[in-house]
Amino acid sequence: MTKPDPPMRSDADPDEADRSQAAPVAGPVALRPAYSWRAMAYVGIAMLLQDKLKFAGILVGVIVAVVLSNQQTATFLGLLGKNTMLARHAGADIWIAPPRTEILQAGGTIPDSVLWTARSTPGVAWAAPILMGGGNLNLPTGGSQPVTIIGVELPAGRGGPWNVVGGDVRRLSQPDAMVFEDSEREHLGGLNLGSVRELNGHRVQAVAFTSGLLPFGPSYAFTSFDTAREIMHVENHRVSYVLVGVRPGVEPEAVADGLRQRLQSERVMTRAQVERSTFKYLVTRTPIGLTMGTSALFGVLVGFIVVSLTLFSAVVDRTREFGTLKAIGATNRDLARLLVTQAVTVALVGWLIGQTLVIFIIQGIRSPRLPLGLPLWMVPLTLGAMVLLCVGASTLALLRVRKVEPGMVFRG
Amino acid sequence: MQPFLEVTNLTKTYGQGELAVDALRGVTFHVAPGEMLFMVGPSGSGKSTLLSILGCVLSPTTGSVRLMGQELSTTPEKELPILRRKYIGFVFQTHNLIEAISAEANVALPLLFRGVAPREANAQAGALLKSVGLQNKRHRRPRDLSGGEKQRVAVARALAGRPPILLADEPTASLDAENGRGVMDTLSDLAHRGGHAVVVVTHDNRIFEYADRLLHIEDGALVERDDHE
Numbered sequence: 001m002t003k004p005d006p007p008m009r010s011d012a013d014p015d016e017a018d019r020s021q022a023a024p025v026a027g028p029v030a031l032r033p034a035y036s037w038r039a040m041a042y043v044g045i046a047m048l049l050q051d052k053l054k055f056a057g058i059l060v061g062v063i064v065a066v067v068l069s070n071q072q073t074a075t076f077l078g079l080l081g082k083n084t085m086l087a088r089h090a091g092a093d094i095w096i097a098p099p100r101t102e103i104l105q106a107g108g109t110i111p112d113s114v115l116w117t118a119r120s121t122p123g124v125a126w127a128a129p130i131l132m133g134g135g136n137l138n139l140p141t142g143g144s145q146p147v148t149i150i151g152v153e154l155p156a157g158r159g160g161p162w163n164v165v166g167g168d169v170r171r172l173s174q175p176d177a178m179v180f181e182d183s184e185r186e187h188l189g190g191l192n193l194g195s196v197r198e199l200n201g202h203r204v205q206a207v208a209f210t211s212g213l214l215p216f217g218p219s220y221a222f223t224s225f226d227t228a229r230e231i232m233h234v235e236n237h238r239v240s241y242v243l244v245g246v247r248p249g250v251e252p253e254a255v256a257d258g259l260r261q262r263l264q265s266e267r268v269m270t271r272a273q274v275e276r277s278t279f280k281y282l283v284t285r286t287p288i289g290l291t292m293g294t295s296a297l298f299g300v301l302v303g304f305i306v307v308s309l310t311l312f313s314a315v316v317d318r319t320r321e322f323g324t325l326k327a328i329g330a331t332n333r334d335l336a337r338l339l340v341t342q343a344v345t346v347a348l349v350g351w352l353i354g355q356t357l358v359i360f361i362i363q364g365i366r367s368p369r370l371p372l373g374l375p376l377w378m379v380p381l382t383l384g385a386m387v388l389l390c391v392g393a394s395t396l397a398l399l400r401v402r403k404v405e406p407g408m409v410f411r412g
Numbered sequence: 413m414q415p416f417l418e419v420t421n422l423t424k425t426y427g428q429g430e431l432a433v434d435a436l437r438g439v440t441f442h443v444a445p446g447e448m449l450f451m452v453g454p455s456g457s458g459k460s461t462l463l464s465i466l467g468c469v470l471s472p473t474t475g476s477v478r479l480m481g482q483e484l485s486t487t488p489e490k491e492l493p494i495l496r497r498k499y500i501g502f503v504f505q506t507h508n509l510i511e512a513i514s515a516e517a518n519v520a521l522p523l524l525f526r527g528v529a530p531r532e533a534n535a536q537a538g539a540l541l542k543s544v545g546l547q548n549k550r551h552r553r554p555r556d557l558s559g560g561e562k563q564r565v566a567v568a569r570a571l572a573g574r575p576p577i578l579l580a581d582e583p584t585a586s587l588d589a590e591n592g593r594g595v596m597d598t599l600s601d602l603a604h605r606g607g608h609a610v611v612v613v614t615h616d617n618r619i620f621e622y623a624d625r626l627l628h629i630e631d632g633a634l635v636e637r638d639d640h641e
């Protein structure tokens with residue numbers, strides 16, 4: 001069948017001596033640990049960069065995911081911040097509120113005897129009442145604008161105001177004095193220091209302005225406790241909330257437990273509990289959480305689908321090259337490394353561009369009315385999420401790669 | 413000397429029952445070190461199937477294939493890529509280079525798989541490209557090379573890591589006569605001076621002169637034939 005003839009062709013090329021010296025000597029070789037991570041990372045990134053359109057498309061997917069999820073989260077955190085700003089700035093460690101209170105807003109009242117109970121509770125350093133309620137400020141041009149009135153006990157001023165940017169807050173002790181929000185001056189009829197307005201039929205005068213004190217509802221307007229009582233027509237011996245400060249070194253939670261034992265009818269919450277309760281209220285009792293969560297999820301989903309399909313399509317386009325890589329010794333694990341490198345690369349580049357865009361967008365639209373919050377922890381969290389998203393999205397491509405037969409390279 | 417490749421009673425059947433097709437039927441042969449073996453036959457005769465089995469990319473149905481003394485039928489599938497890395501260099505009908513990376517990077521790839529450090533792999537790849545006359549085009553991408561140059565890069569890649577066995581599938585099919593001879597000269601040199609076992613599947617009777625032995629395959633079986641037909 002076969003004939004073990006000597007070579008049919010004799011080589012008489014003068015360059016042959018050189019070539020034969022360079023020719024490899026055949027024989028089994030020992031394998032050292034492969035540099036496949038580096039090789040596959042290099043090939044993966046080169047493939048990405050070669051197909052610029054696909055690379056651009058995949059980046060758009062990641063950028064959409066980063067921008068939408070960040071923007072929606074920033075908006076939600078901004079709203080959360082609006083609703084918790086009073087709790088965060090009032091200086092109280094514990095809030096005593098009407099029963100079933102979920103969020104700090106104008107509403108029910110509690111008896112002022114709570115104040116004395118609080119002051120006599122072990123661990124309490126101070127306790128102060130505030131009144132909170134709605135009011136309508138008459139405008140010089142006709143019509144009115146709503147404000148949220150907060151009456152605080154002077155001279156301590158527990159509960160505000162803060163961020164005072166104009167005027168003299170000490171003048172709050174004068175009759176009818178009131179502190180308004182600076183960014184609302186135009187809406188409130190061109191308020192200036194000394195401006196006199198009618199609030200719920202009661203004369204008030206602007207003595208100072210705050211900045212950024214815009215809750216989700218009408219802006220805050222601070223006045224003395226007694227003036228607030230008159231304006232809001234709150235009956236004597238009733239208060240909206242009692243603020244409590246604990247002694248240094250005492251755990252607020254321990255004091256809160258003591259207060260709960262003494263106050264069976266009221267709701268006692270530490271500051272952290274107020275913030276958690278507000279978060280829960282926004283997420284479960286309003287459409288805000290659902291709307292924004294859906295938008296953020298939609299962004300992430302779009303990103304996932306775009307990245308997944310683009311990586312998959314890139315593998316399909318390069319099936320023969322993946323087959324070649326397998327034929328010359330790449331394992332499925334090696335090719336997974338290639339895809340993971342691609343996924344991490346698009347996540348990093350997309351995140352970098354997207355996060356930069358987010359910062360510019362937030363700076364562009366942020367205002368006291370819309371105080372978008374982008375805490376620093378969002379940055380690494382988004383990066384981690386994008387890496388997970390892209391690596392997860394490469395699964396489809398990986399499944400395709402696993403099915404590539406190296407034998408296909410023998411079929412011309 | 414022990415053959416690098418020993419094939420005994422090899423069969424390969426695709427499909428089952430009435431749809432079963434016998435691609436290979438009782439094939440037996442061996443390839444010794446320093447030997448250049450040609451497998452010739454009409455299209456669909458089973459050449460590519462045989463080459464795929466020899467290249468550890470397809471499993472036989474029955475029979476034995478010993479590659480450097482190791483029995484393939486008892487080797488776990490996940491170890492086959494390792495065998496390919498260690499023992500086999502491929503020259504494909506079409507060059508099958510990775511388009512996104514340079515000629516040098518293409519040649520260096522198998523070296524990196526074999527554990528050669530990147531700097532050393534690049535140096536060896538450069539030397540291999542020099543040996544096929546492409547030292548000045550080492551940094552070019554495949555799209556910037558001619559068909560002959562691409563095939564020479566593919567030969568250099570097959571040689572990377574000095575695999576004892578070279579499998580060439582129609583290595584001259586996409587080349588003109590001059591470039592075809594260049595590639596065959598290189599393969600012949602590797603067998604006769606480098607001691608590699610070279611298996612070439614081809615239709616191209618212009619290069620039969622390079623063969624030490626010709627195996628004729630028809631309908632999946634080896635057939636006796638005058639080598640000079």
